[in-house]
Amino acid sequence: MTDHTDEQAPAAASFWRDPRKRAIVFQVIVLAIVLGLGAYIFHNTLHNLEKRGISTGFAFLHNEAGFGILFSLIPYDETYTFGRTFLVGLLNTLLVSAIGIVLATILGFIVGVARLSHNWIISRLANLYIEIFRNVPLLLQILFWYFAMLPLLPHPRQSLAFEGGIFLNRRGLYLPAPVAEPGFGWVLVTLGLVIAAVVVLRRWAHRRQEATWQIFPVFWTSLALLIGLPLLSYGLLGAPLDWDYPALKGFNFQGGMTVIPELVALAIALAIYTAAYIAEIVRSGIQSVSHGQTEAAYALGLKRGTTLRLVIIPQAMRVIIPQLTSQYLNLTKNSSLAPAIGYPDLVAVFAGTTLNQTGQAVEIIAMTMGVYLTLSLTISAFMNWYNKRMALVER
């Protein structure tokens, strides 16, 4: 009857014995230490750089580079700036990572499913593949493909020649390059329209299938439309596309498009190495789905392939996707081993040559690290979105 207020709000504990208040104090202290350390390092670096007469800042990006790069997706020569070398390196990193990710995913799924095959030889072979390529260091594998396998190809003069002006030798793969002439824009417009038409067609076919179970040959129709109509407009417009064929001049081929052996070796090594991990991920994902699911599907009369596609894989994906993400991240980051064979990726061109030429170590390394961080976070964000879409909706 006397002290209601006291009962409802117990007396506040003394400052040092209240965990919440203590936590705030500790956090303030930690933050102060971190900020202080950061400021100290920043000032110290600036001071040291000044003392050695090294200018800081990003002005160097506008200076002329003065060195050539073996392979570039965009126009580049010695007269371009260091800013351009950054872009060239970045695009080359993106190129090899993208090729590697696509190849590794396809190969990994095939090997993963093969690993579970009832055919003894196929599953043993898949197992052998996984054990070999997982357990040999990646750098060694890159060197193996570049120094041991590619030199088995012939010299430029004895190039393997394929139909349509394609040549393969130890200096790379040479393809004819398309050169657009007036009127080619219309072919591209036709292609765009056909792609839109195919999307509409697929939707329509899907709805019709649900309504009537009449299967429309969507794949073949789409393929015919996609290839036929643009070809038709190409013909009607008088073939407004010229090809620049590679031709042997002196010691090597000139003209056309070149896929350099460094790119081939790096992409193959990254794909084969990562595919071994992806195969294990796919296997474990499929095995994580209980056998009762397969039995229930079989008991309903579903075929093996349909069961795998509609019952097993959708459930396995929730186990597979998060691990797949980390493999994609690994592949992208591992592509920075490129300098070992001289593929001009971001690390080789920018954190290598550009750094040597300018001496702007802090800025360049920071930019390079920033790029990999951004790439990784972008891949992560995309895969998280995809995972949410595929995730098992249970409740």
Add this chain to the structure above:
Amino acid sequence: MTDRKTHPASEEIPAVQLQGVHKWYGEFHVLKNINMDVARGERIVICGPSGSGKSTMIRCINRLEEHQKGHIVVDGTELTSDVKNIEQIRREVGMVFQHFNLFPHLTVLENCTLAPIWVRKMPKAKAEEIAMHFLEKVRIPEQASKFPGQLSGGQQQRVAIARSLCMNPAIMLFDEPTSALDPEMIKEVLDTMIELAETGMTMLCVTHEMGFAKTVANRVVFMDGGEIIETNDPHAFFDNPQHERTQLFLSQVLQH
């Protein structure tokens, strides 16, 4: 629950015929010379101690297990390693599992329409209509858009029964359908099975529910050690078991 087209000779062909069926798991002889004929519309309860081979036997009928010797003829089609035969028989034979085995990534309705759409090539609207019909029969139409994980065990098992019935099977196999259920949910599943029996469905049930056996079964089959020990009509089976092992089993089961 729906009319089945019966061809003239079908009255004479038994729904299921097992002749001299043997099966081994490695060295272990699971099924020893099983002979049994199940007539159309007959309801058979199979019981026996665990490890007696009763589940294995009914799983041989839709080839979830392979028998190594003897003949199994289902609905006039012999089970061989021919994939065509196996697929045909699986289309005509429904199965309900102890652990329901619903597809957790699909809704209740999608669970029911998956096989009619992909196996029977049925238009989606028609498959959904049939699915709703059977979901009403098992008294859970209101759960159609939920996922299996949101349902109780009893509800899940009723969905599993509806899912099988959507394929319009000639024969239904039940593999201990109530063994994984909480006691208060057993009744709702058994009631559904009794209603199904009243429609004249051919049923083979592996179960320990002796009350169900008494109400529904035409015959009770007792198995032990991979053999059929005794087959009898339910009253004779429970009141006057012939075999010593049957007496022992019944005394253990009926105590509870």
